[in-house]
Amino acid sequence: MRIAQVAPLWERVPPPAYGGIELVVGLLTDELVRRGHEVTLFASGDSQTLAKLEAISPKALRNFETDVDPTHFYYLYLTLEMNRVCELSSEFDLIHSHIGFPFFPCANLTKAPTLHTIHGTIPVSEEHLWKAARQQNFISISNNQRRNDLGLNYLATVYNAINTKNFPFHPQPDKPPYLAFLGRMSPEKGPHLAVKIAKRTGLLLKMAGKIDPCDQQFFDTEVKPFIDGQQIQFLGEADHQMKCDLMGRAMATLFPITWQEPFGLVMIESMAVGTPVVAMKMGSTPEIIAHGRSGFLCNNLDECVAAVESLGEISRTDCRDHVVANFGVRQMVDGYEAAYQQLLQQKFMGDGHTKTIHQLKSFQRLSA
Structure with missing residues (x-):
């Protein structure tokens, strides 16, 4: 054809x-x-x-x-x-x-x-x-x-x-544990909410993503003031290798969106490397995440914090298997x-x- x-x-x-x-x-x-x-x-x-x-x-x-x-x-x-x-x-x-x-x-x-x-x-x-x-x-x-x-x-x-062959599986997260956020530094993607989740759990947060000109003011006022290089780290825009390492070594990837996300490749990329996703239950997230098996779907920040504390219930092998079976x-x-x-x-x-x-x-x- x-x-x-x-x-x-x-x-x-x-x-x-x-x-x-x-x-x-x-x-x-x-x-x-x-x-x-x-x-x-x-x-x-x-x-x-x-x-x-x-x-x-x-x-x-x-x-x-x-x-x-x-x-x-x-x-x-x-x-x-x-x-x-x-x-x-x-x-x-x-x-x-x-x-x-x-x-x-x-x-x-x-x-x-x-x-x-x-x-x-x-x-x-x-x-x-x-x-x-x-x-x-x-x-x-x-x-x-x-x-x-x-x-x-x-x-x-x-x-x-995604091509799952390009996303190597990480059977265990790094120690000390940390949370990952990958996405545009925009209100819709929720990096400011990821910071709040990290603050409330006391965990290290490693963030990566591009900053479009239209989002610069949001980043400067809602995210940048909390980046201290210690608990809250910003790594800039990630290439493929950095993306795999950042999410693969994390205990969870945060996806606290504030809009009706039509898909969200970050979710399947994270699960492919074995890392569960903690996401807001909005847009397509219920179609992509198997709640309780490859991550957690949450309605608010309190539920996101509780989900982080329940990550031990998730099998990293199940996360990857879910992507291979549905999103190859x-x-x-x-x-x-x-x-x-x-x-x-x-x-x-x-x-x-x-x-x-x-x-x-x-x-x-x-x-x-």
């Missing part, structure tokens, strides 16, 4: 550090190639992929220094990307977009059916755009993420994944292939073209 994967341009695919969407796109694209599909990845020129790379920008936009307004700069390259996809659309059996609503107009112009994975939440300011495109084809990354009130045409829920690359790509087949079947039923019959039979041979 000939598949176009359309990635965001802000980070490369896969990202060198932070970048959940680009990580998922990289895993999906490479596995589709391994399964025999012909895949073209539309992404930044510094991306690393087994697919044919259609480079839209020389490098990830995050690494550009420019005097142009960042929003205008981003949409300039986004327009170039969409124009290129439309130009080549006749070469694909299916187009899979990961860039959200900006791709909606392009999907109406392409010669191949388009599928959109919704990687984030839909803010109120964008609802009218999604309603207008509700008959297009959508994938949710958790059931909680779904906006049924908008009447979107969801084909399936496909959970994000095979499971994710199986889900997307099923959605692709469903979309082609719909197109076949809708237009009856001989070409579509050939596409469907080719896909079924590859999936056998």
Whole structure:
């Protein structure tokens, strides 16, 4: 099957550090190639992929220094990307977009059916755009993420994944024990709540994550004053190796979010290395954490503190087994292939073209 994967341009695919969407796109694209599909990845020129790379920008936009307004700069390259996809659309059996609503107009112009994975939440300011495109084809990354009130045409829920082979198992935490926090230094991710949990338990907290310009004031006022280099430590932005060490050696990873998190790769990354997760029961967390087996789901800070004190009940082997069974690359790509087949079947039923019959039979041979 000939598949176009359309990635965001802000980070490369896969990202060198932070970048959940680009990580998922990289895993999906490479596995589709391994399964025999012909895949073209539309992404930044510094991306690393087994697919044919259609480079839209020389490098990830995050690494550009420019005097142009960042929003205008981003949409300039986004327009170039969409124009290129439309130009080549006749070469694909299916187009899979990961860039959200900006791709909606392009999907109406392409010669191949388009599928959109919704990687984030839909803010109120964008609802009218999604309603207008509700008959297009959508994938949710958790059931909680779904906006049924908008009447979107969801084909399936496909959970994000990680390559568990890249996350070495840690059978025991370090001594003296410590708590880990990994994520953006933003109010939604709850680093300030992680600090409070550490203070109340008396445990060392090691934190890592990037600070976006829009979150600098929050970090400076709500987190930085508590970083003493002793009990509360901030390690900066983590690469993959640092991420595995930080979470793998911890007694628990804190995930005290304050918003409806649509997925949260940190949770499965932590459990994959054997470390249970203490999370707020919000958004997708009940779909990802097996309460009492791979971590704890909490309603408030008091319950988070109590959960930390109950970590001895959790088997680190069970944590990893939970991820291997539910959030591996095979499971994710199986889900997307099923959605692709469903979309082609719909197109076949809708237009009856001989070409579509050939596409469907080719896909079924590859999936056998």
